[in-house]
Amino acid sequence: MTSREWMYSGWTRGKAPTNEWIDNTTQFLNRAFYMQEVVKDGTIKCPCAQCRNYFRHKRDTIELHLCKYGYKENYGIWTSHGERPVINDNDPGPSLIDHEGFGESDRMDNMLVDLASAQPPESSEEPAHYAKAFYRMVASADELIHENTTHSCLSVVARLLAMKSQYNMSVAHYDDVLGIIHEFLPPESKLAKDFYRSKKLLEGLGMPYVKIDVCYNNCMLYYKEDEHKEKCDFCGTSRYENGQNKTPRKVLRYLPIKDRLQRLYAHEDIARLLQSHSRSRSGNMVHPCDGEAWQQFDEDFQDFAQDPRNVRLALATDGFTPYSLGAAPYSCWPVFITPLNFPPGVCMRPEYTFLTLVIPGPEHTRKKLSVLMQPLVDELLKLWEGVETWDASRKQNFTMRAIFL
Template sequence: MGGLLREAFNVDIPRSLFESHNMHEEETSYDMHEGGSSYDMHKDFDFRCDVDNVNPSTYSSEEDLKYKRLMEASYEGLYEGCTTFSKLSFLLHLFHLKSMFHWSAESFTKLLELLVDAFPQINEFPSSYYEGMKIIKDLRLGYEKIDACQNYCMLYWGKFAEKSECHVCHTSRWKTVKGKEGHTSERGKESCKKGESAKVLRYFPLIPRLKRFYMSSKTTKDMSWHFGRKDNKVLRHPADGEAWKFFDEIYQEFVADPRSVRLGLASDGFNPYLLMNTNYSIWPVVLIPYNLPPWNCMKPTSFILSLIVPGKYSPDIDIDVYLQPLIHELKLLWNGVDTFDAYSGENFKMRAALHSPINDFPAYAMLSGWSTRGYKACPSCAHSTDSYNFGGKICYPGHRKWLPLDHTYRSQAHLFDRTVEYDVAPVPISGKDILKKQERIKYVYGK
């Protein structure tokens, strides 16, 4: 079931939600909150830079310089005697407002110039948008632009990074512009203007974002909250579930270090324009670190935006094409990457695995590859699904087989489809059986 996600689940072979303050000026960020004041949303975020004074020798020279700059900005008060804001936290507040209210880079620069002139007591504060961006970039909140085929066939990434047309549908990589000189298309009246990509995937690298959790001794300790839980009577966290415990039994080396990360994956399409009459949909993919306690892991500040699949239509099962960079990093994380632990003061191999997805039934079909429509729509019954066509609609009457053999509903044919149910529930197919079936499938990305 599925192409790329099955690789992430088959591990043997392998803080803000929208960080739009790091986007270039020509791109647009959208205020997703339709009701209420934007200032209410602003209060939900804590912009304090919570990093510890760790041994700089554990970092590379480049990381060392970035870390020192962040430390200086986070501990330096905005002005002498200021206890409310540090230089870094105040700058983050300004960039957050820029994102919410769509300020241009020029207007942001003018605001900074006014603040520096009006309050000379502010300690060496940046006076332009680009000077502020130099400080913000050290937080590693950037993202990568990866060109994609217009028809969801491929990414111009990896060995295809230099290609100028799709190797599946042979569509040009570049935007089609009418009346411009360039490579003329088959229609003759349009040309492909090189330099303007037709479709762009925005990918937010996962590894540096996971490393940030271990830069603070507080969040590092929280990342081990799930370890050693012995309360088997109450289901309050994924660590109490059977899937988590089953994984622990199989991959004991992974479990031996409580800092190993378990991730949830959520994805769904939405209209970024807040207009019901606009037919446009983009698909963000968000990761949730399940290591954190339940009162933290589902907060927006803990969510990790992984990628934004561009619109305007749903990628459907071809979402696998866009998940390739994420799966590549998940494979690296399964083997482990060097990370510094601020709580223990030592380096360790940080490993991560995808625990489970969060989605509705249509998105389930996209992410898994199992069609949730038609005669075999049930992922639990699979090929044992009972279904038939009635009045142009597909009906699924076999739900009574899951009841106990002596249940009265089994014999009450007049209440259902005029039949008595004698069948027993099918045995759910195991993961090993699914993998055996997948070995006979040659998966090709794209159409």
């Protein structure tokens, strides 16, 4: 048993914790309350499964919460209580421990809620303008639903929207669920009352998507200088369906990656993890940074390699059929981007794999995939030049650059 497995093996919902769990929890709290950089006004962040390090409490409240709710999942490294991530090349990283009360639906929104917990750091240097706007949004949206709970409006809405996506709930279904929830809440509750208000709450995260019309045969995008054309330059196919309304025949959906990379650096712990790849050089191939391509790139572009905060990205795509086998043949192609900067135990986790393009069907894109990748290529060219980004771990702005490795 590893040194931190007691956090989950010694606690079961509705039962008394083991003596080992009680002793180790007491030692953990003694250590945390001894560290001046962790304690603020006699409180520390509560690591229970309800507060999830988002809220501060005094010791007696934290003891009660831990006995009642247990520790938050995947907290083997106590980053909110004075520990720094330790990168061990021979260790695949903290295991994804599943214990009673947590499933896939609980983890779907982890990254969103973690980003929402980011707080504006105390520093003599001002965060970038986008970061200040983001922190202001978080401060207003992270209000508690009501005074007798530890749940914030943002965390609850994030979980509900994740559930809507997972179970393909209609807007009417979502609104009905919220209506039932409000029946159990006090009148002064600040929780969003419908789907429209829920979406408005999350818009401040600044992670939009762009719709770009495409030639039906994938010959070209109606994009940039071709934005106002109505016929394809190559095959002559009309951009729009027949009829008075200009309804495009095919639409490409693009989700920009710059904002999402900047949001990662706005969270102190995630920003620190993004720089840990520079410390994981070993004789074994345990991370992409140990590979020949990574090291050759470092030699060729030493100015990029000097700052470990610059981001290396991997790309993947695969087609799938969204409809049943009995329907007309149709396939679409999602394109995913994932940062490779994370250490081995975190790299390639689903929460850090970002959907960036949804290429519509009905047929295989074949050789024209490069045409449809144009918005992503254009953004990667801008990221190669660099964008101002706030690093919450170092309390400073820097020029973040990114490349597709």
